Amino acid sequence: QKEVEQNSGPLSVPEGAIASLNCTYSDRGSQSFFWYRQYSGKSPELIMSIYSNGDKEDGRFTAQLNKASQYVSLLIRDSQPSDSATYLCAVGDSNYQLIWGAGTKLIIKP
């Protein structure tokens, strides 16, 4: 059974600090990795994708991928109250399907 694991949280971070979200996956053949943000009662929206080992930065967001350790993370710098949401990690597996983590709830405290 292919799995994507995330800490459910909630993760509480002060406004202006760095929020660090983590995700591990079981399928070594996975090639694509995504972070989605989901506000309560809303649909997921893509915020970052990463395909190669290393870091990828987009504004306040940085995705980090380590395929050897089967680990992907998302850093949010200068956290804002509007970043409070559930963050879903999704991994494209070797069968060309997306496997989803259960999500980490992030709370940014003003």
Add this chain to the structure above:
Amino acid sequence: EAQVTQNPRYLITVTGKKLTVTCSQNMNHEYMSWYRQDPGLGLRQIYYSMNVEVTDKGDVPEGYKVSRKEKRNFPLILESPSPNQTSLYFCASSLRSVTAKNIQYFGAGTRLSVL
């Protein structure tokens, strides 16, 4: 505007009464998918379609049917709904399969309650 449209947004029904949730996309996407989301379980794929007339089971297909007669539409059918199908449902589409580095777009969701 590029979008995935689901209807209805909210639905309350009774056990055994057949229902259909519609999904339509205007982006000429080949790949479409249905998910259900339950607290603590994340998104679980029900069915997906790689193109017209091509559908396949996801992780939790029992109790559901789909069809893909046209590229833009991918309805989800519950022939005989049961209370364990009470959930939040999302339709999604992407240009091609997800590992082709294509973004997956989601509909607004359908909250279904089966009494």
